[in-house]
Amino acid sequence: MADLKIRIEGLYKIFGPNPGAAIELVRDGVSKQEMLDAHDHVVGLKDINLDMTDQSIQVVMGLSGSGKSTLIRHINRLIEPTAGRVQVDGRDVIEMSKDELRDFRRHRASMVFQRFALMPHRTVAQNVAFGLNIQGLERGEVDARVTRWIERIGLGGYEAHYPGHLSGGMQQRVGIGRALATDADILLMDEAFSALDPLIRYDMQSALLDLQSELKKTIVFITHDLDEALRIGDSIAILRDGEMVQQGDPQSIVLNPADDYVADFVKDINRSKVIKVATIMRPPANDTEGPTVDGEMLLEDVARIMTGEGAGWARVVGGSGEVVGRVSTADVMGSMVRQANDDDTVQAAQ
Amino acid sequence: MPSWLTDFPQLDRATLVDLRRGLDQAYRGFSREFGAEIEAFFDPLLFFLVWFERLLINAPWWVVIIGVCALVWALTRSWKLIIGVVIAFLLIGFFGMWKDTMSTMAIITVCTLVSIVLGVPIGILMARSNRVQMVVMPILDVMQTMPAFVYLIPVVMLLGIGKVPGVIAVVIYAIPPVIRLTNLGIRLVDREVLEAADAFGASPWQRLVRVQVPLAMPTIMAGVNQTIMMALAMVVIAAMIGVKGLGQPVLQSITNQYFTQGLLNGLAIVALAIVFDRVSQAYGKRMQKHHGGTVHG
Numbered sequence: 001m002a003d004l005k006i007r008i009e010g011l012y013k014i015f016g017p018n019p020g021a022a023i024e025l026v027r028d029g030v031s032k033q034e035m036l037d038a039h040d041h042v043v044g045l046k047d048i049n050l051d052m053t054d055q056s057i058q059v060v061m062g063l064s065g066s067g068k069s070t071l072i073r074h075i076n077r078l079i080e081p082t083a084g085r086v087q088v089d090g091r092d093v094i095e096m097s098k099d100e101l102r103d104f105r106r107h108r109a110s111m112v113f114q115r116f117a118l119m120p121h122r123t124v125a126q127n128v129a130f131g132l133n134i135q136g137l138e139r140g141e142v143d144a145r146v147t148r149w150i151e152r153i154g155l156g157g158y159e160a161h162y163p164g165h166l167s168g169g170m171q172q173r174v175g176i177g178r179a180l181a182t183d184a185d186i187l188l189m190d191e192a193f194s195a196l197d198p199l200i201r202y203d204m205q206s207a208l209l210d211l212q213s214e215l216k217k218t219i220v221f222i223t224h225d226l227d228e229a230l231r232i233g234d235s236i237a238i239l240r241d242g243e244m245v246q247q248g249d250p251q252s253i254v255l256n257p258a259d260d261y262v263a264d265f266v267k268d269i270n271r272s273k274v275i276k277v278a279t280i281m282r283p284p285a286n287d288t289e290g291p292t293v294d295g296e297m298l299l300e301d302v303a304r305i306m307t308g309e310g311a312g313w314a315r316v317v318g319g320s321g322e323v324v325g326r327v328s329t330a331d332v333m334g335s336m337v338r339q340a341n342d343d344d345t346v347q348a349a350q
Numbered sequence: 351m352p353s354w355l356t357d358f359p360q361l362d363r364a365t366l367v368d369l370r371r372g373l374d375q376a377y378r379g380f381s382r383e384f385g386a387e388i389e390a391f392f393d394p395l396l397f398f399l400v401w402f403e404r405l406l407i408n409a410p411w412w413v414v415i416i417g418v419c420a421l422v423w424a425l426t427r428s429w430k431l432i433i434g435v436v437i438a439f440l441l442i443g444f445f446g447m448w449k450d451t452m453s454t455m456a457i458i459t460v461c462t463l464v465s466i467v468l469g470v471p472i473g474i475l476m477a478r479s480n481r482v483q484m485v486v487m488p489i490l491d492v493m494q495t496m497p498a499f500v501y502l503i504p505v506v507m508l509l510g511i512g513k514v515p516g517v518i519a520v521v522i523y524a525i526p527p528v529i530r531l532t533n534l535g536i537r538l539v540d541r542e543v544l545e546a547a548d549a550f551g552a553s554p555w556q557r558l559v560r561v562q563v564p565l566a567m568p569t570i571m572a573g574v575n576q577t578i579m580m581a582l583a584m585v586v587i588a589a590m591i592g593v594k595g596l597g598q599p600v601l602q603s604i605t606n607q608y609f610t611q612g613l614l615n616g617l618a619i620v621a622l623a624i625v626f627d628r629v630s631q632a633y634g635k636r637m638q639k640h641h642g643g644t645v646h647g
């Protein structure tokens with residue numbers, strides 16, 4: 001099991017003239033709407049607790065205004081909390097002095113922004129070099145690292161271009177290069193792909209997963225798009241009106257939405273790309289004929305194998321190759337479609 | 351009817367006279383006491399101005415033209431401007447105004463440099479603090495609307511007639527645009543870009559020199575351009591307190607009704623203004639080329 005990297009505990013953020021007093025009301029259970037209407041304070045975040053695992057991608061999802069940007073900005077303390085703790089490797093970021101915090105931002109956590117936030121007066125290479133300049137690295141070292149990262153993010157040949165002359169996808173590649181070049185072990189991505197066209201977005205997700213398989217950073221990835229969350233996240237946390245409503249791995253969120261808000265998010269999802277076959281298998285039987293599939297395999301892939309071979313059953317094996325269960329084609333198909341009581345299945349049938 | 355309803359309730363003459371006298375004497379006392387020190391303070395400026403003026407006047411005319419053209423090329427990369435500059439300078443020399451033009455160029459350059467050196471930091475301070483902005487703004491308004499002659503009086507009382515008071519008068523008149531536009535330019539810098547600088551751990555100084563000032567540069571240059579134009583507009587008034595250059599023949603022409611002399615020198619000032627204006631604008635535009643269009647979807 002991987003280690004704990006970031007721990008957020010009892011985090012509150014209240015915007016307004018007197019957050020210190022307002023937080024008591026929030027703790028006493030006054031609602032977000034009431035805080036706004038009667039007390040002129042915006043509840044940004046309410047009692048957030050979240051543990052993030054080292055070297056994995058933690059997605060934070062929620063509708064616009066649910067507090068995602070506010071939350072991610074507490075990790076590098078671009079926003080000061082009203083109450084609570086943010087620990088990185090056991091060290092409380094909120095307690096850091098100015099110098100320590102600056103050092104933390106320079107070397108430990110870098111950030112990618114929704115609207116890129118590139119420096120328009122700097123070339124691609126100079127933008128990628130930004131964090132290194134801030135670190136005070138020597139020129140030779142900066143140049144060497146920049147060259148390497150520009151190749152890695154696929155912008156070789158564009159070094160001398162200005163960001164204003166590049167497409168959105170390329171600009172965000174620069175943003176990612178700028179963030180990776182500092183060698184920080186934490187990468188904060190606030191809706192990094194939301195401003196991009198769907199096709200480009202898909203490519204960027206692939207590129208990110210590709211980079212991650214090699215770099216093993218701890219990534220906090222904000223999105224409002226469930227498909228993106230499911231594709232990218234090792235773990236997903238869902239925010240609503242500043243409160244955490246559910247957290248868990250992608251499959252548990254799709255299979256067991258905690259409330260209507262989450263259920264609404266997951267209702268249109270392609271379940272076959274999320275659910276693993278081990279989740280739906282039956283106990284093993286000795287006489288099962290058919291292909292062997294790994295328990296970690298997604299239903300989509302299992303279905304492809306089974307229909308390809310025209311098999312009615314498949315044997316499911318665990319990590320060390322032992323048979324742990326079996327599934328029928330009907331099981332797989334049945335789990336791919338939504339529950340029968342789902343109201344818009346009925347509407348679609350009419 | 352009480353008298354204060356019919357006649358304005360004003361200070362009586364004696365009090366008013368006393369007041370004026372008192373203030374004037376206090377100021378005279380101040381300038382007697384500290385005049386020498388204050389003059390000494392401005393000595394390096396005077397030294398530089400004299401050195402630069404001599405340099406321009408003593409250098410052969412074609413060296414000056416080549417030098418100016420090299421500078422214009424470095425700043426603007428524009429052939430058209432260079433041709434314009436050469437023609438303007440040749441005509442100025444041809445009509446016998448070379449020396450005065452060099453003097454004027456020297457003083458305008460020095461005044462512009464002083465305005466930038468003082469004005470940009472003031473503008474930066476203003477952009478950083480609303481309180482500073484609230485204090486400085488009205489002062490700038492007064493500086494720009496107060497007739498130049500009024501603040502010439504204390505300057506001349508303090509420093510007498512000459513180059514330094516001339517520079518001070520010109521700078522007071524011409525510095526507000528640099529200050530205003532530096533303030534504006536820095537305040538307009540994209541908040542998200544600043545947040546990115548913070549997120550990467552930039553110190554306040556790094557943030558200023560690596561992000562804010564470069565991004566505000568086109569706006570600051572627009573201020574510099576206006577400052578140069580205003581400095582040129584002060585040439586004639588500066589001549590009244592002993593600043594040499596194209597202003598003096600213009601003054602002479604007013605008293606002696608020499609229409610042609612006035613016109614020629616006036617045209618030389620206009621030519622200088624056009625050159626300075628085009629060069630600083632073209633430079634600003636060249637810097638701006640990459641700014642602006644950042645979002646392409």
Ligand SMILES: Nc1ncnc2c1ncn2[C@@H]1O[C@H](COP(=O)(O)OP(=O)(O)O)[C@@H](O)[C@H]1O
Nearest residue numbers: 015042043044063064065066067068069070071
């Ligand atoms: N500086 C601020 N002052 C007041 N309210 C704010 C501020 N920043 C964010 N908010 C409010 O906090 C809530 C969460 O905002 P945000 O974190 O930006 O949401 P998201 O990123 O999920 O769209 C919103 O209601 C927003 O209006």
Ligand SMILES: [Mg+2]
Nearest residue numbers: 068069070191
């Ligand atoms: Mg947001």
